[in-house]
Amino acid sequence: MTLWSTLTLLSCRLWDNPTPCGGLQKVVDINCKLRNNHYMMNEKGTEMTDFESKCYGMSQDDIREFYMDSLTARIGGLEMVVMGVLSDCQELTAMGDSERVRKQLNVAKFILSEMMTSKETV
Numbered sequence: 001m002t003l004w005s006t007l008t009l010l011s012c013r014l015w016d017n018p019t020p021c022g023g024l025q026k027v028v029d030i031n032c033k034l035r036n037n038h039y040m041m042n043e044k045g046t047e048m049t050d051f052e053s054k055c056y057g058m059s060q061d062d063i064r065e066f067y068m069d070s071l072t073a074r075i076g077g078l079e080m081v082v083m084g085v086l087s088d089c090q091e092l093t094a095m096g097d098s099e100r101v102r103k104q105l106n107v108a109k110f111i112l113s114e115m116m117t118s119k120e121t122v
Contacts, residue, residue: 056110057103063110078115082108 048059056063067073073081085108092101 055103055106057100058107060110063107064114067107067111068114078111082111085111 052059058066067081067085068078070081072084085104089101089104089108092104
């Protein structure tokens, strides 16, 4: 069994048992789904656009589902979700994974943009 398949198996098992900081595990699991999916299909069966793939590493619908509709968002608000994403970026920076840091920062910016848009329409 390769290291990557071991990590994939481990992260899938840990999904139901959140880590104390929580967020980074979600990033690992989402990235596992995307790396294992050759055609970059999201869970709803629609293809990600090239922009979404390069910018976020997932579709905007996935960001809404995994981050904006999460338990953390419902309990603590989207501000807490953004803080969690930024904390994940700190961890990824320490690991030297600049590409994932860039994509996670774009996810945080997307969430902030959605928050600003929803305030404008209210």
